[in-house]
Amino acid sequence: MNKDIILSNSLGNKKEKFIPMDPKKVGMYVCGPTVYDDPHIGNARPLVVFDLLFKVLKCKYGNKSVIYVRNITDIDDKIIQSSKEKNISISELTSNITEKFHDDCKYLNCEIPTHEPKATENIELMVNMIQELLKNKFAYENKKHVYFKVKNFRDYGKLSNKNLDDLIAGSRVELSDKKENPEDFVLWKPSNDNEPSWESPWGKGRPGWHLECSVMSKKYLGNTFDIHGGGRDLIFPHHENEIAQSVCANKTEKFANYWVHNNFITMSKEKMAKSQGNILKISDFKKKYNGQVLRLALISTHYSQPLDWNEKLMDECQKTLDKWYNCYVPVNKKILIQDDDLNPLYDDLNTPGFIAVLHKLYDKAKEGKQEEKEIFTTACKFIGLLDQSKEEWDSFKKQNLKLSENDILKKIEDRNKARDKKDYELADKIRNELLDKGILIEDKDGKTTWKIK
RNA sequence: GGUAACGUGGCGGAAUGGUUACGCAGAGGAUUGCAAAUCCUUGUAUCCCGGUUCGAUUCCGGGCGUUACCUCCA
Numbered sequence: 001m002n003k004d005i006i007l008s009n010s011l012g013n014k015k016e017k018f019i020p021m022d023p024k025k026v027g028m029y030v031c032g033p034t035v036y037d038d039p040h041i042g043n044a045r046p047l048v049v050f051d052l053l054f055k056v057l058k059c060k061y062g063n064k065s066v067i068y069v070r071n072i073t074d075i076d077d078k079i080i081q082s083s084k085e086k087n088i089s090i091s092e093l094t095s096n097i098t099e100k101f102h103d104d105c106k107y108l109n110c111e112i113p114t115h116e117p118k119a120t121e122n123i124e125l126m127v128n129m130i131q132e133l134l135k136n137k138f139a140y141e142n143k144k145h146v147y148f149k150v151k152n153f154r155d156y157g158k159l160s161n162k163n164l165d166d167l168i169a170g171s172r173v174e175l176s177d178k179k180e181n182p183e184d185f186v187l188w189k190p191s192n193d194n195e196p197s198w199e200s201p202w203g204k205g206r207p208g209w210h211l212e213c214s215v216m217s218k219k220y221l222g223n224t225f226d227i228h229g230g231g232r233d234l235i236f237p238h239h240e241n242e243i244a245q246s247v248c249a250n251k252t253e254k255f256a257n258y259w260v261h262n263n264f265i266t267m268s269k270e271k272m273a274k275s276q277g278n279i280l281k282i283s284d285f286k287k288k289y290n291g292q293v294l295r296l297a298l299i300s301t302h303y304s305q306p307l308d309w310n311e312k313l314m315d316e317c318q319k320t321l322d323k324w325y326n327c328y329v330p331v332n333k334k335i336l337i338q339d340d341d342l343n344p345l346y347d348d349l350n351t352p353g354f355i356a357v358l359h360k361l362y363d364k365a366k367e368g369k370q371e372e373k374e375i376f377t378t379a380c381k382f383i384g385l386l387d388q389s390k391e392e393w394d395s396f397k398k399q400n401l402k403l404s405e406n407d408i409l410k411k412i413e414d415r416n417k418a419r420d421k422k423d424y425e426l427a428d429k430i431r432n433e434l435l436d437k438g439i440l441i442e443d444k445d446g447k448t449t450w451k452i453k
Numbered sequence: 454g455g456u457a458a459c460g461u462g463g464c465g466g467a468a469u470g471g472u473u474a475c476g477c478a479g480a481g482g483a484u485u486g487c488a489a490a491u492c493c494u495u496g497u498a499u500c501c502c503g504g505u506u507c508g509a510u511u512c513c514g515g516g517c518g519u520u521a522c523c524u525c526c527a
Contacts, residue, residue, distance in 0.1 A: 234522065238524090312465080319477080443488080
């Protein structure tokens with residue numbers, strides 16, 4: 001489609017036309033998980049949002065022209081702490097959580113990124129970057145620690161609209177006698193004997209948070225690239241520090257041209273976070289809901305807005321997909337989605353706008369024409385919905401059944417016999433019995449069918 | 454204290470300097486033994502006060518309220 005993609009750029013806080021540096025090589029880097037605990041639906045939001053942006057970029061520039069990098073941070077103080085609490089080794093913890101994370105991505109029907117680098121596999125590049133920063137006088141060493149010297153970087157605070165004086169006045173700045181200034185942040189620190197460590201010019205130790213993203217984005221996308229994404233809470237300090245490190249080490253003007261940040265999921269209007277103890281794990285949904293339901297719920301609000309979570313939302317999305325599956329047809333040919341229909345997604349990833357389009361296409365499809373149904377199904381598939389056949393969708397719901405299918409059919413037969421005798425009292429009694437067990441009976445066109453309520 | 458975001462019908466949630474968002478729930482109807490599902494029809498809204506304008510929910514200013522970030526976090 002010829003229309004431009006519009007994105008809300010956190011750098012400058014404006015909606016802007018997206019212009020890639022090279023339309024044949026569009027780069028997007030998104031901060032992936034720190035693998036220390038089970039992924040929750042707050043983590044799921046950026047997964048789905050940037051999966052959609054990936055799809056939209058590919059739609060505009062071609063499948064092979066978009067590079068999507070999402071890292072896995074598998075070395076961090078939180079991981080060390082969590083492995084101690086759980087009393088398992090760090091490698092066991094990180095591989096375990098990484099596996100869960102991948103399961104959750106699959107459940108949410110997210111595409112696999114082009115590259116998914118791990119921090120521990122790129123330590124050498126981090127050491128190199130620290131050396132560059134030392135050489136360029138943006139870092140200093142003290143007692144086996146290396147710090148970034150924030151004062152030497154003029155543009156510090158540009159992304160998050162902060163100035164240095166405010167930061168220093170902030171109450172949570174970590175004080176350390178090894179730092180020259182309180183606002184400086186750590187690039188390398190020594191490890192204790194029981195902590196993971198790598199050799200470096202400053203002794204055995206490990207990298208500070210932030211460095212892995214600077215290094216791995218450079219590795220796959222270059223010193224300057226198009227889009228950097230992540231949750232809002234990463235704007236400061238994580239992304240601010242990434243910019244500082246990258247720009248000062250690579251001696252470039254810019255790091256990422258467009259910064260896209262998703263807003264939070266809230267519970268009773270308060271941010272969902274591990275530190276708040278109000279999280280819902282992605283895996284908690286797997287038994288009851290098909291992943292598509294969670295996916296639809298996550299995109300029912302624009303990514304830049306907070307999304308307040310509640311059960312009603314899931315029920316509504318379940319209902320919507322149940323209805324939409326009435327018009328599902330397998331599609332084997334390539335169908336182009338109309339520009340007008342795609343427009344909401346091109347305009348800053350307006351998912352609620354696109355969902356409204358899907359409702360409109362459903363209304364056309366339900367009139368019965370095969371072609372309209374194919375168009376509707378294709379449009380749903382574009383955002384990762386209706387990716388399973390109707391049979392798969394139905395069978396998912398049957399997996400938690402308390403009754404066997406034969407028992408149900410027997411009951412239906414009994415009921416139909418009663419109906420033939422006009423014994424409606426007995427017929428309704430059987431129906432209600434089944435309903436109590438979550439099975440809904442429908443009499444349609446002279447036939448009786450059942451489904452999960 | 455500093456920096457931001459947000460406030461739209463009963464609920465969720467887009468957009469817009471003038472004209473239907475959309476969905477859920479509610480109401481009425483078709484269908485049904487009754488239901489369910491589906492289909493048809495339908496009511497209801499822009500936090501408050503100023504300003505700009507022919508016209509403001511939209512732009513500007515001031516309130517009020519909610520939330521987030523200020524070196525753990527998606």
